[in-house]
Amino acid sequence: MKQSLFQIVENVPLTESVYKMQLRGDVSEITAPGQFVNIRLDGLFLRRPISVCDVQGDVLTLIYKVVGKGTEMMSRMTEGTLDILTGLGNGYDLSVSGQHPVLLGGGVGVPPMYKLAKELLKQGKQVSVILGFNTKSEIFYQKEFEELGCDVTVTTVDGSCGMKGFVTDALNQMDYTYFYTCGPEPMLKAVYRASKTSGQMSFEERMGCGFGACMGCSCKTLTGYKRICKDGPVMRKEEILWEN
Ligand SMILES: Cc1cc2nc3c(=O)[nH]c(=O)nc-3n(C[C@H](O)[C@H](O)[C@H](O)COP(=O)(O)OP(=O)(O)OC[C@H]3O[C@@H](n4cnc5c(N)ncnc54)[C@H](O)[C@@H]3O)c2cc1C
Numbered sequence: 001m002k003q004s005l006f007q008i009v010e011n012v013p014l015t016e017s018v019y020k021m022q023l024r025g026d027v028s029e030i031t032a033p034g035q036f037v038n039i040r041l042d043g044l045f046l047r048r049p050i051s052v053c054d055v056q057g058d059v060l061t062l063i064y065k066v067v068g069k070g071t072e073m074m075s076r077m078t079e080g081t082l083d084i085l086t087g088l089g090n091g092y093d094l095s096v097s098g099q100h101p102v103l104l105g106g107g108v109g110v111p112p113m114y115k116l117a118k119e120l121l122k123q124g125k126q127v128s129v130i131l132g133f134n135t136k137s138e139i140f141y142q143k144e145f146e147e148l149g150c151d152v153t154v155t156t157v158d159g160s161c162g163m164k165g166f167v168t169d170a171l172n173q174m175d176y177t178y179f180y181t182c183g184p185e186p187m188l189k190a191v192y193r194a195s196k197t198s199g200q201m202s203f204e205e206r207m208g209c210g211f212g213a214c215m216g217c218s219c220k221t222l223t224g225y226k227r228i229c230k231d232g233p234v235m236r237k238e239e240i241l242w243e244n
Pocket residue numbers: 036047048049050051052063064065066067068069070071072108111112203204205206207233
């Protein structure tokens with residue numbers, strides 16, 4: 001883990017409430033797709049965790065949805081620096097993907113799928129991506145995934161764009177060797193049930209410290225208690241215990 005200052009390069013809206021922020025800084029601790037960073041914001045006691053979407057050279061890309069005070073503050077920043085902890089979380093294990101992994105992202109669960117897709121493509125895998133949104137105006141990053149060379153399916157709950165329904169409706173029609181997913185918990189549960197193979201899912205729980213010290217994110221798994229921030233946020237399908 002490393003604490004350092006990042007310089008804001010760009011902060012632009014992708015949809016009405018989702019922003020892309022690019023920052024320049026020391027990215028040396030970011031070693032795997034699916035890791036996250038933790039951002040200090042003036043006047044807020046807890047840092048705000050955001051997944052790594054991409055790293056190119058020394059430029060870090062984050063995509064975040066404005067849901068409260070912290071993300072609203074971020075959305076108004078166009079320049080200056082942010083104090084960021086990097087190198088947090090385990091990230092996805094790519095070594096078990098097989099030749100044709102499918103990546104499912106729901107809403108702001110889409111960003112970590114981007115770096116993951118890039119890395120899997122670099123390894124010569126055939127990557128399918130399913131991006132799930134509520135409605136057409138919420139869609140972002142479809143073109144970016146297509147430009148990487150992924151086979152992209154978009155689903156919208158109201159059918160205003162792409163396939164009508166949920167990411168699992170698209171998943172049910174596919175053949176794949178492994179799955180990786182990130183999104184809201186109801187979606188993760190649905191993917192867990194619908195999936196025909198092993199896979200990994202990232203849990204975006206509320207967090208305290210973000211680096212394993214406070215136990216605020218502890219959860220029960222089939223292999224004992226785990227801290228989502230340190231032992232996760234990525235969990236293997238086989239270790240997940242749904243408590244409700
Ligand atoms: C490992 C990890 C990775 C994440 N990656 C991303 C990402 O890439 N992009 C992104 O937009 N968000 C991501 N999140 C969620 C993000 O951290 C929260 O949305 C953010 O901290 C909210 O801060 P806030 O001050 O704006 O909202 P707050 O004022 O703290 O909360 C406002 C509202 O949002 C809800 N909320 C707050 N935190 C969460 C959360 N973690 N999950 C669900 N609802 C929450 C609260 O219940 C409340 O209703 C991630 C969370 C974790 C733990």
